[in-house]
Amino acid sequence: MAIRKTNLLDLDRASLEAFFADRGEKAFRASQVLKWIHQHGARDFAAMTNLSKSLRQQLAASAEIRLPEVIRRQVARDGTRKWVLRLSDGNAVETVFIPETDRGTLCVSSQAGCALNCAFCATARQGYSRNLTAGEIVAQLWIASRELAAPSPGDGARAGTAMRHITNVVLMGMGEPLLNFDAVVTAMRVMLEDHAYGLSRRRVTLSTAGLVPGIDRLRECCDVSLAVSLHAPDDALRDVLVPLNRKYPIDELMAACRRYAAAAPRRRITFEYVMLDGVNDSLAHARRLLAWMRRVPSKVNLIPFNPFPGAPYRCSPPEVIEAFREVLIRGGITTVTRRTRGEDIDAACGQLVGQVQDRTRRSQRFHVVLAGAGS
DSSP states (O other), rough: OOOEEEGGGGHHHHHHHHHHTTTOOOOOOOHHHIIIIIIOOOOGGGGGSSHHHHHHHHHHHHHHHOOOOEEEEOOOTSSSSEEEEETSSSOEEEEEEESSSSSSSOOOOEEESSSSSTTTTTTHHHHHEEEEOOHHHHHHHHHHHHHHTTTTHHHHHHHHOOOSSEEEEESSSSOOGGGGGHHHHHHHHHHOOOTTTOOOOOGEEEEEEEEEEHHHHHHOOOOOOEEOOOOOOOHHHHHHGGGGGSSSSHHHHHHHHHHHHHHTTTTEEEEEEETTTTTTSSEEEEEEEEHTTTTTTTEEEEEEOOTTTTTOOBBBHHHHHHHHHHHHTTTEEEEEOOOOOGGGGGGGGTTOOBBOOOOHHHHHHHHHHHHHHTO
16 A cells, blocks of 8 residues: 655645654755745755755655646636636635736635635535645645746736736635634745745735634734624624624624734734625615724725625625725725726636535534534
8 A cells, every 4th residue: 555645735844844853854954845845846856956865765755745736727807817726635726816016916715615604705605625734725826826937928918017926825715714724824834934935924814704713823823914804894784694703793803803913013904894785885884894993903995796696695886885985984994995806707706616515514514613613
């Protein structure tokens, strides 16, 4: 029976140092290999010429750089790119790159599907299969970095003067990152590692639907930017739009956000708010949201709803979104209306679906998630 090799994409610096220590090697080997894998894109140990021949042979026998298969590449009219990646078990996840003039943002997935069943999200309709490994999360950045470094002919015409490399990573793709805590934190440590991708903490953002214990854990172990998918200013409405609110209502969530912000002076939490016509977009909703925002160092992203087949909602009209925004701005809250990107390739916020093998019944799955979320 073949021995399963260690996927080095699963290992952050500390884990890789332990991997080499077990083989009688010095800790600095971890830095060398991290550079080869993440900065040079090497997958063949024979190419790692500053390692001894014997060590390269040992690595070839016991380790690998294992990647998901890219089964689809799409480029939108606005330059947004989407990759569909097939995992080893047949599930697929989606990764999106959003180019702008001053930044290039990669949106990565943390789960195959999502168990939280938010009412306005296409991913929730696809069910839930499993958590991604740290290596499967990091692989999304590895693949996108390599492919963006070698753009296809004609891409420039689509993207204009937009950024062509990754400056920011957001965990806002498929899944709830804090329900895959250990793998997500390991992956983020690789993103932050100077010998790997070297991103600053303010350029790595984790987005959560409001898993309060996970927010507190994150504050203690991995100080990155935090975004919260709020979408409603009161518990009655948020219970419908974001069912996790039944476990962690808004006042508990805001208390956790205050604790998170207090850990880093001048930090602001980003609150995401999808604009749903006639549902959460009135001036009264805006005033209630403003009252919450004044309690936390915050900024707000208003997200025009991106429709998908069978969606029960419509996007708020532009004039309604602008009036809502004005209430927050006049109240002193930095508020931006997010521009929809990649809609023509189903790459916009809330549209990622992949190909998920839903192995559990939705009602059972959701109650299991709620029961385990406090641990």
